[in-house]
Amino acid sequence: MIEVEHLSKNFEDKKRGIVRAVDDVSFSCQPGEIFGLLGPNGAGKTTTLRMLATILEPSSGTARINGFDVRRQAQEVRRSIGYLSGSTALYERLTAREMVTYFGSLYGLTASDIESRISEIFNELDMNEFADSRCDKLSTGQKQRVSIARTIIHRPPVLFFDEPTNGLDIITARTIIRFIRRCRNEGRTVVFSTHIMSEVETLCDRIAIVYRGQIAAVGSLEELRDRTGKQAFEQVFLRLIGEEDEEDRDGGKSDDSRNGSLINSTEAAVSAVSTVREDRR
C-alpha cells in the first residue's frame, strides 16, 4: 500500500531560481490496484516517483510505502519496491544472468535463492536462450525482459512504472503492459506514470491528473467523466487542467479519434495500446 501526504519537491535552477516541480501531492494506492499518474512531460510525474523510490528526498511532506516512511526508512522502502522506467538501463558488459544475480545480491538474497528465482523467472519470461549473452548484444525486447527480471527478482509488493513503454516497439510494449496487469492481478500495489491517455484508459483503476506539479483530479475513469461531463478522455483531461479549447466548450464535441497522447506520442506506444485493447477483448 502507498500513502502519499502533501509531497513537494523544489529544485534550484540557476536561471529560474527555486522551481517547485511537485507541489503538495497526496494520493493513496491499495494492493491489487493500478494507480495512474497522467500528465504531460515536465508535469512532475517522474519526480514524484523518484521521491517515492527514495532516489530524491522530498522538500516537504512524506509518503509511506508498504508501511515504511520514505524519509526515515529509505532502505526498507527500496527493499519493498520494484522500479522500472524508460531510463533504467542495463549494465551492457554484464550478461543477463549476471545482471539479475547482481541485483538479487544487492537485495540480500542468498545465492541459492537467487539461483532458484532466476530459474523460475527466466523460464517464465522465456529468457534462457539469451541468459548468458551480454546485455549489449540483446535486442530491445530481450533487454526489457532482463529489466523486468531485475525488477521482480526480490518479489516486491509495490511496483513503480515510469513511462515504461517509451520508445518501445509494439511487441515489447505489449510485454510490459501485460506484465503490469499481471502484477495487479497478483495483488501488488502498482503506480504507473505515462503521458499516453490510451494506456491509462486501458490499464488504470484510478487516475491522478498531474499538471504543473499538482494533482488536478483523482478518481476512476468513470468518476472523472462524470465530473467533467465529457466522454472523450482528452476532453476530460483538458477540462480538468483548465486548458479546454473554445470548440470543446461550445459544442462539447466528443471525438474519440483524438484520444491519443498529451504530446506527440510515439507511434509505437499508441500501437502498443491498440494491441492491448485487442488482448482485452
Added chain:
Amino acid sequence: MTMPKQTFVRPTEPRKARSNVVWTIFFKEFREIFRDRRTVLSVIIGPLIVTPGIFALLGIAIGKKVEAAKLEVYKVGIVAPQASPRIADALGKTPGLEIQTVTAADAAKQIKERKLSAAAVLPVDAEAKIAAGNAVPVQILEDAGSETSRGAVGRIQDSLSHLGTQLITGRLRDNNLPADYATPFVVTEKPIEQGGSTAMMILSQMLPYILILSAFTGAIYAAFDQVAGEKERGTLETLLVSPASRRDIVLGKFGAVVGVCLISSVLAIIGFMLPFISHLKVFDFLTQGNIHLQPMAIGVILLVLLPLSVLFAGLLLAVSTFARNQKEAQTYLGMLFPLIAIPSVLSMVIGDNAGMGVALIPILNASIIIKQALNGTYNLTFILVAFGVSAAYAAFALLCATYLFQKESVLIKA
C-alpha cells in the same frame, strides 16, 4: 510467453552484512571494468606489451644505427698534407676514412655541401714542431649539427691520438725514460657489489614518473565509467533504487578504482622491468649494467603506491560524480592532469636527498620515496611523514567523492 507467478513476501532483513553489499558492488565493478577494452588496453596491454615493445623498437633502431656508423666510410679533407706526411699517412691508413686533399678555402665549402664530412687543417710547420717535441695545433673543421660529421671527427681524433701515443713512446725510448714516465696515474673504476649502475640510474629517474602516471591514467576510464558513464547510460538510477546505500555504492566503486590503480602501477613496474631482466640484445642500449632491486625497495614502492592509488581513485571518482557525462569528465581531466604530471616530472630534477618540506607535497613525496628506494636509501621519517600526508589527502579525496555522491543535484538529472 507468460508472466512469472508471484507470491508476496514481506521484505526480509538482508542476510548479508552491509560490508557484503560493498563487496558485491566492488566485485561487479571490477568484473565490468576489465571487460572494458579501453581499460584492458591502458592497464594490461599498454604496460606489458606496448612499453617493452617501444623500447625494443628503439633498441633495434639504435643498434642498426650503431652498426651502420661502424661500417660507414667518411670522406675527410686534409689541408696541407705535405706539412706532415706522417700525419697524412696515419689519417690515410685509418679504417673508415677516405682522405682527400683540399685547400683551406674549399674545405668549409665542401663540408657545407656535404661533399666532405670533416677536414683536418695542418699547420705548415707541423713536421718541424713534431721534430722539436712541440705540440702541433691541428684544427678540425666540422658541421656540429651533422651526426656524420661528428662521427668523422671522432675517427680523426682517434687516429691522431693513436699517432700521438706512438710519438710519445718513441720520445721516451729515445731519452731512455720508462714507458709509463708520461703516465703519472693509472685510474680504474670498479663498481661496488650491489651498487648502482647506468640501468639503476635510468630506473630511478624514470620509474617514479612512469609508475605515478600509470596508476593515474590506468584508472581514468574505470573511474569515469563508474559514475559519469552510469549517469549517461541510465544505469545509475537502477542502482539507486536498490537497497544499497549511497555510501555502500561509492565505497564499492571506490575500491574497484583503487584496485585498478594498483594493478596498473604493478603492471607498469613489470613492463618497465622486462627489458632489464630479459637480457635481450635489443634492450642493451637501455640496460648497460645490472640492476639490484632489494625486496625492501619493492615493499616501500608498494607501500607508497597504496595511499597514492587511494588519492587518485578519490580524485577521479569525485570528477566522475561531478560531471554529467564522460565527455564533461574528460574536460575536467584536462585541468587535473597537470597537477598529477608536474610533481611526478619534478622528481627527475630533485635529488633523492630532498628536505622534509617535500614530504608534505603529495605525489612529489611518493616520487622521491620511489627514487630513494631504487637507489637503496631509506629515510624512515620522510617515508612516515609522506605516507601520513598522502593518506590524509587520500581520505580528503574520498570524502569529497562521498559528499558529491550524496548530493542529488549532481547525481540525478532534474
